[in-house]
Amino acid sequence: xxxxxxTVDGKQITAPTGTLLIDACRKVGIExxxxxxxxxxxxxxxxxxxxxxxxxxxxLQTACTTPVAEGMIVATETDxxxxxxxxxxxxxxxxxxxxxxxxxxxxxxxxxxxxxxxGAAESFHTEMKQHxxxxxxxxxxxxxxxxxxLCYRCVRVCGEGMDVWALGxxxxxxxxxxxxxKEDHLECEECGACIDICPVGALTSGAYRYKTRxxxxxxxxxxxxxxxxxxxxxxxxxxxxxxxxxxxxxxxxKSGINGDFLCIKGRYSFDFANHKDRLTKPLxxxxxxxxxxxxxxxxxxxxxxxxxxxxxxxxxxxxxxxxSNRTTNEENYLLQKFARxxxxxxxxxxxxxxxxxxxxxxxxxxxxxxxxLRDAGTAPAILLIGNDPTQQHPMLAWNLRTxxxxxxxxxxxxxxxxIKLLRQxxxxxxxxxxxxxxxxxxxxxxxxxxxxxxxxxxxxxxxRKEENLLILFGSEYRGRDIDALVNFGLxxxxxxxxxxSDYNNSRGAADMGLMPDLLPGYQPVASPAQFADxxxxxxxxxxxxxxxxxxxxxxxxxxxxxxxxxNPVSRYNIAxxxxxDTFLVVQDMFLTETAVLADVVLPAANLxxxxxxVTNTYGDLQLVKKAxxxxxxxxxxxxxxxxxxxxxxxxxxxxxxxxxxxxxxGQSRGxxxxxxxxxxxxxxxxxxxPKLSPFDPFAILDEIQRLVPDYQVxxxxxxxxxxxxxxxxxxxxxxASSKTRSDGVLPAQDTLFTSGxxxxxxxxxxxxxxxxxxxxxxxxxxTSLDVST
Amino acid sequence: xxxxETIFTSELAARFDKLVTIYPLRRSALVPMLLYAQDxxxxxxxxxxxEIAQRIGxxxxxxxxxxxxxxxxxxxxxxxxxxQVCTNISCMLRxxxxxxxxxxxxxxxxxxxTTPDGMFSLEEVECIGACSWGPAAQVNxxxxxxxxxxxxxxxxxxxxxxxxxxxxxxxx
Ligand code: SF4
Ligand code: SF4
Ligand code: SF4
Ligand code: FES
Ligand code: FES
Numbered sequence: 001x002x003x004x005x006x007t008v009d010g011k012q013i014t015a016p017t018g019t020l021l022i023d024a025c026r027k028v029g030i031e032x033x034x035x036x037x038x039x040x041x042x043x044x045x046x047x048x049x050x051x052x053x054x055x056x057x058x059x060l061q062t063a064c065t066t067p068v069a070e071g072m073i074v075a076t077e078t079d080x081x082x083x084x085x086x087x088x089x090x091x092x093x094x095x096x097x098x099x100x101x102x103x104x105x106x107x108x109x110x111x112x113x114x115x116x117x118x119g120a121a122e123s124f125h126t127e128m129k130q131h132x133x134x135x136x137x138x139x140x141x142x143x144x145x146x147x148x149x150l151c152y153r154c155v156r157v158c159g160e161g162m163d164v165w166a167l168g169x170x171x172x173x174x175x176x177x178x179x180x181x182k183e184d185h186l187e188c189e190e191c192g193a194c195i196d197i198c199p200v201g202a203l204t205s206g207a208y209r210y211k212t213r214x215x216x217x218x219x220x221x222x223x224x225x226x227x228x229x230x231x232x233x234x235x236x237x238x239x240x241x242x243x244x245x246x247x248x249x250x251x252x253x254k255s256g257i258n259g260d261f262l263c264i265k266g267r268y269s270f271d272f273a274n275h276k277d278r279l280t281k282p283l284x285x286x287x288x289x290x291x292x293x294x295x296x297x298x299x300x301x302x303x304x305x306x307x308x309x310x311x312x313x314x315x316x317x318x319x320x321x322x323x324s325n326r327t328t329n330e331e332n333y334l335l336q337k338f339a340r341x342x343x344x345x346x347x348x349x350x351x352x353x354x355x356x357x358x359x360x361x362x363x364x365x366x367x368x369x370x371x372x373l374r375d376a377g378t379a380p381a382i383l384l385i386g387n388d389p390t391q392q393h394p395m396l397a398w399n400l401r402t403x404x405x406x407x408x409x410x411x412x413x414x415x416x417x418x419i420k421l422l423r424q425x426x427x428x429x430x431x432x433x434x435x436x437x438x439x440x441x442x443x444x445x446x447x448x449x450x451x452x453x454x455x456x457x458x459x460x461x462x463x464r465k466e467e468n469l470l471i472l473f474g475s476e477y478r479g480r481d482i483d484a485l486v487n488f489g490l491x492x493x494x495x496x497x498x499x500x501s502d503y504n505n506s507r508g509a510a511d512m513g514l515m516p517d518l519l520p521g522y523q524p525v526a527s528p529a530q531f532a533d534x535x536x537x538x539x540x541x542x543x544x545x546x547x548x549x550x551x552x553x554x555x556x557x558x559x560x561x562x563x564x565x566x567n568p569v570s571r572y573n574i575a576x577x578x579x580x581d582t583f584l585v586v587q588d589m590f591l592t593e594t595a596v597l598a599d600v601v602l603p604a605a606n607l608x609x610x611x612x613x614v615t616n617t618y619g620d621l622q623l624v625k626k627a628x629x630x631x632x633x634x635x636x637x638x639x640x641x642x643x644x645x646x647x648x649x650x651x652x653x654x655x656x657x658x659x660x661x662x663x664x665x666g667q668s669r670g671x672x673x674x675x676x677x678x679x680x681x682x683x684x685x686x687x688x689x690p691k692l693s694p695f696d697p698f699a700i701l702d703e704i705q706r707l708v709p710d711y712q713v714x715x716x717x718x719x720x721x722x723x724x725x726x727x728x729x730x731x732x733x734x735x736a737s738s739k740t741r742s743d744g745v746l747p748a749q750d751t752l753f754t755s756g757x758x759x760x761x762x763x764x765x766x767x768x769x770x771x772x773x774x775x776x777x778x779x780x781x782x783t784s785l786d787v788s789t
Numbered sequence: 790x791x792x793x794e795t796i797f798t799s800e801l802a803a804r805f806d807k808l809v810t811i812y813p814l815r816r817s818a819l820v821p822m823l824l825y826a827q828d829x830x831x832x833x834x835x836x837x838x839x840e841i842a843q844r845i846g847x848x849x850x851x852x853x854x855x856x857x858x859x860x861x862x863x864x865x866x867x868x869x870x871x872x873q874v875c876t877n878i879s880c881m882l883r884x885x886x887x888x889x890x891x892x893x894x895x896x897x898x899x900x901x902x903t904t905p906d907g908m909f910s911l912e913e914v915e916c917i918g919a920c921s922w923g924p925a926a927q928v929n930x931x932x933x934x935x936x937x938x939x940x941x942x943x944x945x946x947x948x949x950x951x952x953x954x955x956x957x958x959x960x961x
Contacts, residue, residue: 165848165850165851166850168848168851169854170854171857171858172857179853179854
């Protein structure tokens, strides 16, 4: 679009035609206050805080609704404008309660900030304060009516942003109020967006309200531990007796890949960390058959000794390892290295929720075909086949809705279910549940592959005309179907793909080689190349996958099993007796169905309590930073290293630390006093920062970046908190062996309010599920009453 | 959106079917629909709201938002005769407050209340556009102007009488 040039406060500014004055000013650092304006939402012009003077226009104008024009001359901070803004504030404050000392928003309230800036300290109005009791609308959302300044941000973000439309405005004038959709309560997606977008403390969250003052928290930005989208969430922390507790999650700085968005899980479901059943002491099975607390020394010694025994007497092939899809890349990498190098086994797997191996194979050799999560927000056209992003990939769903709303992206949906995103779809196709493979055949031109109709023909027609199509597919596609899908897509100009899986680091688990037949970077175990140089001796025949390990166990052929952050017994419905002859070591936060069967249970830290990297389902690599802490638990990384040490392995061969023992800190005084900082940055950028501890995950990240070509991203950008693209593997995955390969995918079928085993320990998710059940049970009860009377 | 079982009379339902088609935006039919529904049902019950929301294709919340904006739309039953006394400035200067007080006294009810027999309800309203002939009141859709307490009593009497009349009529 053509640019226009205009002047604001004497400064020449250029911006594209159609830009709103408020945005153009903000872009060059001229702040115009606003309560009701919110980027990306519809315009309201309700608060009049953004008034500016535009030459040749008699009255002050709202910058939030005025598009920039050539030659416009604008003043944003004259005495007249200050007075106008002050007057607006006086009106807002006329009946505003004096709640600041107890209000959740105190200290980070936009109304406080504006009052501070424009000094509307005297009251010229003698309006009655209208006290109303605070109302609880849902487990998540509370409403404190008198604090509301009627900016309508909440109403718009819920409707336009979330497509939930659960909030409305009732009455008019000074008596207007925000109202929930079920008269006295909310039935919604509980995302909390309305709470965080509220400029004041009118909407507050059940998780955080009245817990602390904002300035008494520390903040650490890290990655959500739940679904495969990997949103950045900034955790608010405070010290408690047994460590550091998380009391808030938000994304107010919008710096992450998720911009404005977080779902209930990213915003509130960190509470599992403080669940009363959290393990904080190692447990060892005693001769009486019971699990009892033990010291770390005892537990690790025992586990290490027994694992070594099994390895030395029965061979590595009689040991199995099951990894996690929520641990970091470094932990996953280390775990497979430990399995292959120390235990000497390829029996390693994890709960797979998507067939990344086939996806990597299908894309091998094609540049720029793997999509980032960001692409879903910018692609001009998207084909979504399978999956239900609103439930399973809330962030992706947000991106798709936003893209459709703001950029008029064309969304095409093919699904067997009535998924919510159909509401944004330009065209859609209902297919039978077993029709996904057929659909691809049909799109590729085979009329017999799907019972076609006129509308399916039209659907195919538009899809095949798309250039720059983004194809998103769920775990309905595996193995050969993925090849067919990718082949079809490669026939369209510039199509990109993304494969949707279920957990935070499902992709990382596959990328890092938690697979019986593949090393990190999908390198076949039979041709270990650089890994052989690095690890020394490696078992070169494929190992057992997860199911086969349990089969072997029930035949008495699995001497030991090491499970890290996974609950396969519940997930795969394993008969508990299957493991009776197997020495079982489990690392977890809770005594899960798997952990209760263990001989040794090691209490582990969760993702919010450690540092490292994770890869979301699109292949965006992001930094995880240690935020919380809990006395008595250790990171999986540390536990793996310690176990290896107890088994007699040299930790230095596992994690290369202590290479340079001295750190040159540069000059600390005088003109060059900033040198040490700059030096540290340079060291970090070149992977040279001193790694002095065997538990330093960056020592392993170095190794990953050295050995796995897809992970060679800009380290500095990663450390700065940016999402970096990994590229699909350049290695060639052998096609012949893949024919017989089972994909082993078991979709998790999580919803907005569940999150595998972890979700069961989150009280907020529990509460939401419960309130929904009782409400619908209540509704059912009243209907049956109606019938009987 | 089609409605299978309507709670309205067939004439009104037919009218509604047409109404939603004549505006460029479907939801423009909302306010007229609410008014007609209120005339037929006396007030906007939950069932009315549900059906109208369905007919327009918006949420019930949205429908309630609009209803709550207009004071002439009500979600509670009013009396058979809804007495609306204007107390805005022109009427007030000509004695509207006395008229309103007189209503309260003779009917024995306050603002926005209904007599126990369901005959009358009372409401203090803003300007009804009869400023030149204030004080003015509106009873259902009929206007009464240049009111005095005595005039008003006559109006109320007439209402009572017409009910008796109607009652007789229906008995005959
Ligand atoms: S929590 Fe989310 S879905 Fe619920 S009312 Fe607020 S914005 Fe809407
Ligand atoms: S509740 Fe908050 S966001 Fe919603 S209108 Fe009121 S002040 Fe604005
Ligand atoms: S969309 Fe996924 S990654 Fe984002 S907050 Fe929700 S669960 Fe976490
Ligand atoms: S920001 Fe412009 S009127 Fe509210
Ligand atoms: S002031 Fe009463 S009708 Fe206008």
